[in-house]
Amino acid sequence: MSSQGGLRPEDIVNLEAYPIADCEDPARAALVERLRSELDSNQYCVLPAFMRHAARERAVAEAMAARHMAHHIRDRRNCYLQRDLDPSLPGDHPRNLLFDTSSRMIAYDLIPADSPLKTLYHWAATRRLVADIVGAEALYDNADPYQPANLLCFEDGDRSSWHFDSGNAFTVTLMLQAPEAGGAFEMVPNARSDHDPNHDYLRAVLQGGRSQDIVEVAREPGSLCIFRGCNSLHRVSPVSGGALRVMGVLVYETEPGVVGDPEVNETVYGPRVAITG
Numbered sequence: 528m529s530s531q532g533g534l535r536p537e538d539i540v541n542l543e544a545y546p547i548a549d550c551e552d553p554a555r556a557a558l559v560e561r562l563r564s565e566l567d568s569n570q571y572c573v574l575p576a577f578m579r580h581a582a583r584e585r586a587v588a589e590a591m592a593a594r595h596m597a598h599h600i601r602d603r604r605n606c607y608l609q610r611d612l613d614p615s616l617p618g619d620h621p622r623n624l625l626f627d628t629s630s631r632m633i634a635y636d637l638i639p640a641d642s643p644l645k646t647l648y649h650w651a652a653t654r655r656l657v658a659d660i661v662g663a664e665a666l667y668d669n670a671d672p673y674q675p676a677n678l679l680c681f682e683d684g685d686r687s688s689w690h691f692d693s694g695n696a697f698t699v700t701l702m703l704q705a706p707e708a709g710g711a712f713e714m715v716p717n718a719r720s721d722h723d724p725n726h727d728y729l730r731a732v733l734q735g736g737r738s739q740d741i742v743e744v745a746r747e748p749g750s751l752c753i754f755r756g757c758n759s760l761h762r763v764s765p766v767s768g769g770a771l772r773v774m775g776v777l778v779y780e781t782e783p784g785v786v787g788d789p790e791v792n793e794t795v796y797g798p799r800v801a802i803t804g
């Protein structure tokens with residue numbers, strides 16, 4: 528794969544639709560303005576056909592080549608990403624409603640150095656675009672050996688249960704390959720707020736009672752998606768069929784030099800990343 532050489536950023540990003548290379552371009556300013564307002568009102572925005580076809584095919588091939596090294600994360604958890612029950616609370620409290628989740632994570636160090644995913648991730652124009660859309664003064668690449676850019680895969684039966692993201696103010700994902708069926712990205716925007724945990728409402732959603740509030744975020748392969756998952760419940764519905772659902776995950780930080788917590792890394796990337804001694 529590396530003998531082909533890496534693709535250039537302009538061969539990876541659909542610059543005709545997304546003129547992001549030149550910060551002075553008024554078309555870029557208009558694009559940023561639109562996406563920023565979409566993110567603010569919907570808690571997500573999508574950039575369809577962001578990645579060019581050939582780059583996407585190559586990233587999918589890299590995922591297929593590395594899938595046997597992916598860490599299978601299998602868990603039963605609540606929407607706060609906790610695994611244990613709290614006996615002091617009622618059984619139907621959101622804290623005590625646990626659901627199965629299952630996905631496969633390919634860490635940064637298992638992805639080829641000249642992968643289009645890495646070239647896209649480290650390109651200043653991508654970082655600047657995300658910063659402008661999320662309203663950050665500056666963003667920096669994550670400095671962890673495993674976290675900066677990942678390939679998240681879902682096989683037949685895999686799913687991600689309803690949850691809030693902890694810590695990340697925003698998440699950036701790139702849809703690389705759709706499954707045959709299922710694997711919908713669903714969201715309940717603003718299901719809670721910083722001031723109101725909204726437990727009664729969450730219980731209703733988690734028990735399947737508020738289907739009218741669920742938004743399905745349409746994402747074709749090649750789409751970039753930015754969303755705020757801290758107060759917006761989200762999940763990936765169960766995947767079915769033989770085709771892997773493959774997603775790139777790009778992690779940007781608001782300060783330089785950020786590395787992951789070793790315990791969290793071990794949970795996400797598996798025992799091979801454990802620090803011993």
Ligand SMILES: [Fe+2]
Nearest residue numbers: 691692756761
């Ligand atoms: Fe999430």
